[in-house]
Amino acid sequence: MHCHERREANVATTFYDSTTGYYTRKIKTLTGRYRKIKLGKPGPDHADPNVIPPDILDMGDRWQDEHHVVSTVPKVEFLAPPSGHEAGPLPSWAAPARRIDLLDKLESYYRQQAKTLRPKSLEKLRLVIDRFSGWCERNGIRHMDEVRAGVVNAYLEWELADYERRGKTIALQTLKAYLSLLGKCWSQAIRYEQYQGQNPIRAVCHDLPSSDITSRPESLTSEEIAALMEAIAYRKARPFERGPSCRLPQWVEDIVVVMLNTGLRINSTVHLRFDWINVDRLTVPVEFSKSKKVYSTLVNAKVQAILERRRAELGPDAERVFPEPKGPAWVYSRLNYLAKSLVKSGKWKRDMGHYNHVLRHTFITEQLKAGVPLVMVSKLAGHTSVAMTQRYDQSTHDDAIRWALVKGVSL
Structure with a gap:
């Protein structure tokens, strides 16, 4: 399009808006949406505001050039390059708005x-x-x-x-x-x-290996759980001459026990509130649920004892059960230190990483081992599908046959 043709076309889209008192240009962006741009007010020497001054038109042209908006060029569909060929530079009409x-x-x-x-x-x-x-x-x-x-x-x-x-x-x-x-x-x-x-x-990066949904998540054995709790107890009680800051605080042990017995994620545990608990259940609200859905898990005797003690320590006006940690990283750093020392001492056979989430994996795995139905464990874990929970199942075909012989129905 020649310069004079563009000027004539832009005159048709530039007008004086009597409501705002501005010269205004109505343009259509490359996304197909219309917008109005204020270009300036008429000067005192302009008797007729409906006559658009040349400097106002130039201002509108400069704005369009700087923002890559062309109101008079028809929209052209982007054609993908042939398979196996690298796309060349973006043409001017395909540049972003x-x-x-x-x-x-x-x-x-x-x-x-x-x-x-x-x-x-x-x-x-x-x-x-x-x-x-x-x-x-x-x-x-x-x-x-x-x-x-x-x-x-x-x-x-x-x-x-x-x-x-x-x-x-x-x-x-x-x-x-x-x-x-x-x-x-x-x-x-x-x-x-x-x-x-x-x-x-x-x-x-599309070819990066994704996590295999059939792989079994890491979980702690009963011996590893005992070693972890023993290490926590030792670091809580050991007398250090360097001061009390070297001791492990009580809330770390409480968080570990709560996660092992409820399957809560670390973010939900750190922000756990007393009003989430109702007798024998704990309801996680949407804002702290990974699936963005409300779900509930159990509160057993161990967790109930911790909640009662924390309520007595913090007072009746406390809202959070664990106000000490500022975020999940506080818990992760302490569990990371403990896990490294346990692997180094040989009490743990492997370094599993993501130690706070391993506690959740352990809860789900142990519930399935205890015979809680897969669908029920999926609800307790807040999973969006049973397929996710099935990754934690360690049962064999022999286990299924024995279970069916005991619990199955004869027709």
């Missing part, structure tokens, strides 16, 4: 994730963001739409070469696993900020 600064978006994403991630995970995310953003800046990549799958692959090649230069080795799959931490950043831009491209991180 508003270019998103890459560094600003990554920093905003980091601040958002800092509210929920554990310290070690947040530290890893910080490292990935710093290295990826630094590489992009050195290569002149400033906006999110400039990051394509080819760019991501080039970054991974640079990372491999950099590790080799420093005399270190790292697997490509490990680098992809680190980089996949940024995938959600592009997903949010696509969902909430009208980003028009695809997710380049997910396109490259």
Whole structure:
């Protein structure tokens, strides 16, 4: 379209809005939505406000050029490249309606994730963001739409070469696993900020091995549970000359016992409130449920004893059962220290990791071993499907036959 043709078309979309008193341009963005842009008020020398001054039209043209909004070019559907061919640079009509600064978006994403991630995970995310953003800046990549799958692959090649230069080795799959931490950043831009491209991180890291739903989650044996409780008791009572801060607080033992006997996740346990308990049941509200559904689990005698003692210690006005920990990371750090020492001493045969969640796994596994029906355990655990709970089932075909002979019905 020639310049004068664009000017004539823009005159038709620029008008004086008597309601606001502004010259206004009505445009249609690449997402198909209409919006109004205020360009300025008429000057004192403008007798007829319905006559649009040239400087106002120029202002509207500059705004459209800066924000990549073209109101007079018809919408063209994006055609995917043939299979096996890398897509070329984005054409002008396929650029996003508003270019998103890459560094600003990554920093905003980091601040958002800092509210929920554990310290070690947040530290890893910080490292990935710093290295990826630094590489992009050195290569002149400033906006999110400039990051394509080819760019991501080039970054991974640079990372491999950099590790080799420093005399270190790292697997490509490990680098992809680190980089996949940024995938959600592009997903949010696509969902909430009208980003028009695809997710380049997910396109490259799609082949990462996911967790096998048929694998059996780690759980503690009765001997390992006894060793854990013994280590906690020792660190609660040991006399240290360095001061009371070296002793393990009582609330750590209480949280471990509660998680082993209720199957609560660590976030729900840390934020556990007295008003969640009703006699022999504990109801987890939506905001602390991973499935975003209310579910209930049991309160046995051990848990009831802890709740009564905590109520007596904290007073009748207390709301939280465990007000001491500021978040799940407080519990994780202490259990991490205990687990490492137990593995080192040989009382635990393996380092299972995610120690707070292993307590939940143990609860589910032991309930199934005790003969509680799979469907009932799934409800106690707050799982959205029985298939998730079935991963914890350790029974064999022989066990099923013996159970059917005892509990089955003869027809």
